[in-house]
Amino acid sequence: AQSVTQLGSHVSVSEGALVLLRCNYSSSVPPYLFWYVQYPNQGLQLLLKYTSAATLVKGINGFEAEFKKSETSFHLTKPSAHMSDAAEYFCAVSLEYGGSQGNLIFGKGTKLSVKP
């Protein structure tokens, strides 16, 4: 069975600092992994996805994530935080081997705060 663990329900960084949001997964088949962002009063927006191509995935807004099979991790990073990055971030794994995002297993989410 697939599962996702996000370490840290709340992460606070200073503007300009590195953002690191941690996600570990478990999956019995090669996983398809996703990061979503949810801004206040908005829906979930796809940041990036890993679908077994390049292990380093670049997403929108300067975010990227690296798939590390040996560590079963898919941590999200951004070199320099911006105030507008403050939001809740969700890591998710797809149940479907075919790569469709149909059935997603989500982590509990990490709320990112950015201090001026």
Added chain:
Amino acid sequence: GAVVSQHPSRVICKSGTSVKIECRSLDFQATTMFWYRQFPKKSLMLMATSNEGSKATYEQGVEKDKFLINHASLTLSTLTVTSAHPEDSSFYICSAKIGNTIYFGEGSWLTVV
């Protein structure tokens, strides 16, 4: 990009009443829509998969008679929480699938008093 809209964004209802939440795909036709629920400090949990013109597929542990899902058209799916109780208070969010891409709605906060 594609937009999915949910309505209402917030609703308060009395215990024992029913409440309907709508999920619309605004600029595309979605043959499949998904309904999720999020408890405080918990993950988003898939409740059901809704396919246009057929019965929804519910996840284990989700009461199909309590959470009625209707997907009558390619642009609208509705979730009706029947005989709502305070423990049904939660954040409900839908998503719509087009091809291999999923678009999420804004979510709906339900409070049952």
